[in-house]
Amino acid sequence: MDTKKILVVDCDHKIRQEIISGIHFQDYEFIEISDSDKALQILSKERISIVILNISQSCDKELDLISYIKVNHSGCEIIVLSGLNEIENATRAVRHGAYLYLVKPVTPADLKLVIEKVAIRQERNLKYLESQTRLMRDLLADNDKMLRAIQLADKVAITDSTILISGESGTGKEVFARYIHMKSKRWDGPFVAVNCGAIPENLVESELFGHVKGAFTGATYQKKGLVDEANQGTLFLDEIGELSPLAQVKLLRFIQDRMVRPVGGTEEMVVDVRIIAATNRDLGEAVRTGRFREDLFYRLNVIHVTIPPLRDRRENIAKLIPFFIIKYANALDKKPPTLDPNVLAILKNYAFPGNIRELENIIERGVILSENGIVRPEDLPRNVMLDRPLIAASSGEVEEDLLDLRELEKRHIIKTLEKLNYNQSLAAKHLGLSRTTLWRKVKEHGIKL
Structure with a gap:
């Protein structure tokens, strides 16, 4: 078995040594450094399985490091160490993609239990990914058209490019989208499926982007949008061809700037999602007849995967x-x-x-x-x-x-x-x-x- 690496990032040399000397794993090697800048250097050279990161009061560099790891190092889990005065920052770290946070002082025994839990989770996710890959190929790769579609999916999955999947209803477009998600760097993030044809036109913006309390009649509480639910993961927009012209405008604006503002809200926030859209329509024909926006079509049609009917x-x-x-x-x-x-x-x-x-x-x-x-x-x-x-x-x-x-x-x-x-x-x-x-x-x- 290959030796896995745990990166310990803390400005306090004593704490780093306590962690390393107090925890013993046969299949793990520890690397210790003092700050986020040096962590980036290590991450560019080494394959790291787990990062143990101390969060400081001025936590911007740590949050940037977490975001970098989640985007560029698929499968790497982050455990945050926090003092009592930095719990709010630790919570922000979890929202950025950290697995969890522990409040100091942390004993080596407690940290060892968490590392074991993370290792089990990583192993389980890896086996699931391998099983899904085998399942897709075993069941569907006998046909030349499907084999080409799977090969294209494998090639583009590791990128964040927007993908448009076309095919008749029931051909397995959502299964294919989930396969791409599981093969991507976002495999451990959320996969949020949205049936665009099932959302009433007057609720599309609220469903996608959320709303604040009192935004409209019946908005008795603040609601998180489906786009925000997919943060750090994949947003799957099924039946994209059924969106109304107004909803198409709203979606186009989000794809362009990746900013979300809830209905009735005044503040915008950045959302990091990969978009996969699917349709059983001929969107090219819909563009020619004026039923679908041409600019939105080209934004979605970066990579086009066609699934043939059974x-x-x-x-x-x-x-x-x-x-x-x-x-x-x-x-x-x-x-x-x-x-x-x-x-x-x-x-x-x-x-x-x-x-x-x-x-x-x-x-x-x-x-x-x-x-x-x-x-x-x-x-x-x-x-x-x-x-x-x-x-x-x-x-x-x-x-x-x-x-x-x-x-x-x-x-x-x-x-x-x-x-x-x-x-x-x-x-x-x-x-x-x-x-x-x-x-x-x-x-x-x-x-x-």
Whole structure:
């Protein structure tokens, strides 16, 4: 095992020596220096796992050091030591990204317990990151288009560049955004997902940027905005194409200067977030028709990742099915069932207008309804069975495709609406789509409601 390094930063030589002499870890090496400037020099040369930092009354340099570490040294944790008179500064240090603060005098035994806790946390986070990386590649990298998307994500994750993810509803845009977050320098910061299409237009500014007490009727308390919640982490703006023109202006202003002013407030504050936006629309077309601001589009479209629909990467279906079977069998405390060959043939040739989300819903239903450890065709949703290709009874092989994919999608939506008495909310849920996406597909296919 490689030796990990702990950097002790304190102007008091005696305190530094007490820490080093009182704590013994087999796999850790201590480095001690007197101030933040020298700490920066060490950090530029050494890979540091933990920084123990004394906070002073004039704490600006220490706060700058914390911000530098969080941005440039992913995974490095900071433990702050504070006197009773500097607790307010210690709290500011935690807001800047420090893990926690301890009030002096601190015994070596207490500090050792905290270091052990931090080490466990770092190990757990590292294993989670590795598992998510393996999961993404094992499940999705069989397809050339998906492999290129994953390779691009790996390349840009370590930067703070803004990313726009496009793809149909249910293709896994949020999962992809979380993957980028976990591979970034901000992996230990918050990941805040915002569904732009679900926020009422008159509340968008308040939801994103917060409000002060009394800012408007009903604002009976001060509220922190979602942008501020994502400080030191990633802000994921899903369905960005649904933002109103006014909300687009507000978002553009924030992206330009990274300053937040709550509704009704007078003071602005800097927020450090990485922005990942996602859309199931063609934003380029929306710009041409005047429904989306061109300047905002170019601000978001620094790096563009396209996720293909599931029907264009059928190689993934065979790997996703057992993944979802195990997921829901475990949730139901049930032995994972197997699929009847006819079921697998049906699913491999189904159009999946709801993409991965619809596949997951189908498998969840199949696991619940399965008997004697087998998911049979009758356990599939009726609309999937109605749209199935002809299946050879003995082999489970597909004999003939009856419809092209676009027509199949149209008929699938029509039949679902008919079965649910044209209840659009239920139909959207059944299809694994948002209501907005269902409405758009109805309009595209010319379906009469």
